[in-house]
Amino acid sequence: MAESVVHISSVGTALPGPAVTNAELGAVLGLGPVFEQWVDGFIGTKTRHLAIDLATGEVRYSLADLGETAARQALSAAGIQAGEVDVVIMGTSMPDSLLPTTVNLIADRLGIAQVPTFQIQSGCTGAMQALYLATRLLGTGGHRTALVLGGDVCAKHVDLGIDYAKLPPSEWVNTVLFGDGVGAVLLRAAEPGQRGVRLNRVLTTFTGLGEAPGQRVEWFGLRDRGEDLPAVQEDYKAIEERVPVLALEIVDELLDGLNWKRSDVDYLLPPQLSPKMTGRIVAGLDMPAAAEIGCVERTGNTANALPFFQLEELLPRLTAGDRALAVSVESSKWIKGGFTLEVL
CATH class of the missing domain: 3.40.47.10 (Thiolase/Chalcone synthase)
Structure with a gap:
């Protein structure tokens, strides 16, 4: 089949x-x-x-x-x-x-x-x-x-x-x-050839072999809830250094898998860590022809919800032939994620 x-x-x-x-x-x-x-x-x-x-x-x-x-x-x-x-x-x-x-x-x-x-x-x-x-x-x-x-x-x-x-x-x-x-x-x-917004590639890859986590979130039980342990810890220096590099790798992997060039992408959905960080990432991706779809300035970093807020903003803009690429990076143990879509 x-x-x-x-x-x-x-x-x-x-x-x-x-x-x-x-x-x-x-x-x-x-x-x-x-x-x-x-x-x-x-x-x-x-x-x-x-x-x-x-x-x-x-x-x-x-x-x-x-x-x-x-x-x-x-x-x-x-x-x-x-x-x-x-x-x-x-x-x-x-x-x-x-x-x-x-x-x-x-x-x-x-x-x-x-x-x-x-x-x-x-x-x-x-x-x-x-x-x-x-x-x-x-x-x-x-x-x-x-x-x-x-x-x-x-x-x-x-x-x-x-x-x-x-x-x-x-x-x-x-x-x-x-x-x-x-x-x-x-x-x-x-069905193949059916018109619509096709989600044609989704990427998720663990890359943190041997690397220290960039983020930890604790869940406390009866034994450890009284310990003097921060619930959330982040290595912001590592995040600032690693995320732009991983974002660039994600774009290259997604484009290579489809034989697309950067100029073929009409819309870019970049990581939404913060407006300042996102700006630096986008500049490094070198995709000036792609319109940026972002929401973090008004929603804050909603983590796993962010790609859906970006999609909500993107879908009404799409017309036949348009292509979009999304990038997501997880710092907890350095995971690369992303997807591409196109309007058939």
């Missing part, structure tokens, strides 16, 4: 609550104008959306809440009923709980049952890993419609009781950099 091609039918996204500005966040953290100046100069993010109410500390949205909203949007946009979905896959680094898995909570809320479900535990390339698995399952002809989700909610790692004024700016970064959100995409198997 010949492999099916995979088309993107629709995208849905969900953000929790209103946008939080740097001024609002700085006021809550007790940091004032110096905080705004630091964020503008070092990171570049203007707003982000948070699942936690900064006034009360109450968690208002779970990953499952946002995932359900994004999935329903995608289903509605594609005109597909939940019963037509025959595989559900989610990529996340911060599920609501270790068990039950968040993907199954979302499937239950949607009324999707008696189908395979998968939850991939990964950082910023978890969405790419989920897309990779979905394309393989659809490509074999065993499944016709896949609901793929990616997202993260960092509320469990936000501690409003910390005196941030006593911390160095290097320890403000995670509070500033990340935002919460979920994205969902519906993929469908199609």
Whole structure:
């Protein structure tokens, strides 16, 4: 049996609550104008959306809440009923709980049952890993419609009781950099030559053999939750050095696999670590003819949701013959991810 091609039918996204500005966040953290100046100069993010109410500390949205909203949007946009979905896959680094898995909570809320479900535990390339698995399952002809989700909610790692004024700016970064959100995409198997937005290559490759992790996120149990261990640790110097190099490798691998040239790409979906970092990465990729699709300045770094927010912005712009390339890098143990698509 010949492999099916995979088309993107629709995208849905969900953000929790209103946008939080740097001024609002700085006021809550007790940091004032110096905080705004630091964020503008070092990171570049203007707003982000948070699942936690900064006034009360109450968690208002779970990953499952946002995932359900994004999935329903995608289903509605594609005109597909939940019963037509025959595989559900989610990529996340911060599920609501270790068990039950968040993907199954979302499937239950949607009324999707008696189908395979998968939850991939990964950082910023978890969405790419989920897309990779979905394309393989659809490509074999065993499944016709896949609901793929990616997202993260960092509320469990936000501690409003910390005196941030006593911390160095290097320890403000995670509070500033990340935002919460979920994205969902519906993929469908199609016949060769069928018109649509074809997802023609998905890349995910572990490259961190023998290298120290660039990021660690801890999960605390009864034994270790009282230990003086930071919940999140990042080696920003390593990230700043390694991510642009890996991004360039990803572009080369994706283009070589399709015999495309840089000038053949109409749209570039670059890594969305922060606006400042993204700008440096894009400059190094040397693809001036490709229009950049980005959202991190207004959403913050939503990790596994970001490729879906980029796709949501991209799809309405596409016309026949257009080609796009996406790049994603995970620093936890140095994973390369990306995809290419074209309009047939």
